[in-house]
Amino acid sequence: MKQKFDIGIIGAGLSGLTLANSLLSKKINNFILFEKAFKNDKTYSFWSGPGLFDIKKKLNIRIKKEWSQIEVKVKGKSYIIDLGHYRYACYESKLVLQELYKRVVTKGIKVERGSLIKHIKKINDNWEINLDRKKILLKNVADSRPNNKFEDKYPSLKQVFIGSEIISNEKIFNENTATLMDFFESKKNVIFTYVLPFSKTRALVETTFFSHEINFKEVDALHKKTLKNFNIKEILRTEKAVLPMSPYFEERADNQYFKIGNFGGASRPASGYAFTRIALWANQIDIKNQFTYKLINHKKNYLTNWLDKIFLSVLRSNPKEAPKIFQIFFTKVPIASVIRFLSDQARLIDYLAIVLKLPKIIMLRGLLNLYVK
Numbered sequence: 001m002k003q004k005f006d007i008g009i010i011g012a013g014l015s016g017l018t019l020a021n022s023l024l025s026k027k028i029n030n031f032i033l034f035e036k037a038f039k040n041d042k043t044y045s046f047w048s049g050p051g052l053f054d055i056k057k058k059l060n061i062r063i064k065k066e067w068s069q070i071e072v073k074v075k076g077k078s079y080i081i082d083l084g085h086y087r088y089a090c091y092e093s094k095l096v097l098q099e100l101y102k103r104v105v106t107k108g109i110k111v112e113r114g115s116l117i118k119h120i121k122k123i124n125d126n127w128e129i130n131l132d133r134k135k136i137l138l139k140n141v142a143d144s145r146p147n148n149k150f151e152d153k154y155p156s157l158k159q160v161f162i163g164s165e166i167i168s169n170e171k172i173f174n175e176n177t178a179t180l181m182d183f184f185e186s187k188k189n190v191i192f193t194y195v196l197p198f199s200k201t202r203a204l205v206e207t208t209f210f211s212h213e214i215n216f217k218e219v220d221a222l223h224k225k226t227l228k229n230f231n232i233k234e235i236l237r238t239e240k241a242v243l244p245m246s247p248y249f250e251e252r253a254d255n256q257y258f259k260i261g262n263f264g265g266a267s268r269p270a271s272g273y274a275f276t277r278i279a280l281w282a283n284q285i286d287i288k289n290q291f292t293y294k295l296i297n298h299k300k301n302y303l304t305n306w307l308d309k310i311f312l313s314v315l316r317s318n319p320k321e322a323p324k325i326f327q328i329f330f331t332k333v334p335i336a337s338v339i340r341f342l343s344d345q346a347r348l349i350d351y352l353a354i355v356l357k358l359p360k361i362i363m364l365r366g367l368l369n370l371y372v373k
């Protein structure tokens with residue numbers, strides 16, 4: 001049996017379902033999704049506020065918790081930054097993906113669940129996927145499967161982290177303040193704890209390494225040690241992942257084959273965050289009508305990518321300077337510029353503010369290392 005669709009989306013995760021919703025909003029429905037197994041046990045966080053693309057409204061998703069202040073901690077000293085009209089907010093992946101998925105199935109879109117896609121062949125003008133006894137022909141493929149191999153080329157890094165949502169026996173958390181980075185001193189990696197307090201006793205505590213290698217044993221040992229500081233009553237769930245932090249990704253679509261999501265350039269090189277990029281990208285897809293549309297890859301903003309490259313170069317070649325750089329970044333650059341830059345919506349003035357405030361010699365060394373390493 002043969003079935004034919006205009007678009008096949010591999011992976012009904014964040015990028016696949018966001019794309020699906022964007023297509024539906026433009027009345028395109030001749031597409032199919034393939035998903036090997038739904039796994040929705042993480043939280044996504046991103047920034048919101050004046051002038052930023054309103055993802056919450058666009059995707060119609062519900063917030064788990066938002067914060068009006070963030071904290072950066074260096075050598076035990078705490079820097080609290082007031083976000084003004086901006087917010088840092090957290091969303092449950094389960095609710096986000098369920099909501100996006102519900103709209104897809106309500107519109108009668110076919111989802112092949114339990115389909116582990118391995119081979120895709122090009123046959124004449126179509127891509128072909130074989131499922132049991134079915135052949136599925138696709139004009140376009142949007143593929144969000146993760147790569148087995150992470151980019152290693154300098155200055156690429158990996159974000160390796162383990163997080164636990166915990167309940168403490170004591171009221172130890174300040175509900176208004178998300179701790180973005182509480183740094184450990186290290187000459188080898190950039191290491192910090194990330195704490196999202198959902199109430200006075202409940203929080204997500206994450207141990208994160210920006211690292212050249214993937215060493216979960218090391219991350220896990222530090223994570224266990226860190227958790228001891230929180231007088232834990234219960235661990236509700238644990239998340240663990242490696243995210244790409246690389247300025248290199250293929251932008252060109254090859255024969256109507258589009259790599260999307262974390263491994264297709266959605267992951268922000270200097271932070272590993274991908275939610276905002278995915279939402280912006282899906283919104284930019286140029287759709288004139290249901291027959292005239294063009295899928296696109298994630299696009300690089302060259303200035304952002306270049307600054308991220310320098311950031312990564314500093315983090316990779318000089319990790320012990322990272323706490324100081326992040327402290328300056330969050331406390332000396334106006335917070336609106338920081339947030340717009342981190343949200344891929346920077347204006348010229350934001351780039352200028354960042355370049356002027358960051359320590360020149362360290363950043364220049366980072367820039368030089370890009371050419372000599």
Ligand SMILES: Cc1cc2nc3c(=O)[nH]c(=O)nc-3n(C[C@H](O)[C@H](O)[C@H](O)COP(=O)(O)OP(=O)(O)OC[C@H]3O[C@@H](n4cnc5c(N)ncnc54)[C@H](O)[C@@H]3O)c2cc1C
Nearest residue numbers: 011013014015036042044045116117241261262273274275
């Ligand atoms: C634990 C964790 C926390 C994160 N937190 C944040 C955050 O706070 N803020 C932020 O901006 N970003 C965050 N990210 C990064 C990013 O936003 C997410 O990883 C996001 O899910 C990326 O979307 P995606 O579509 O690329 O991948 P996914 O959402 O993982 O979707 C890929 C889908 O493809 C399916 N799949 C894989 N292989 C196959 C196959 N062979 N056949 C069929 N289906 C397949 C998978 O089952 C999955 O459903 C986080 C990532 C992780 C892992």
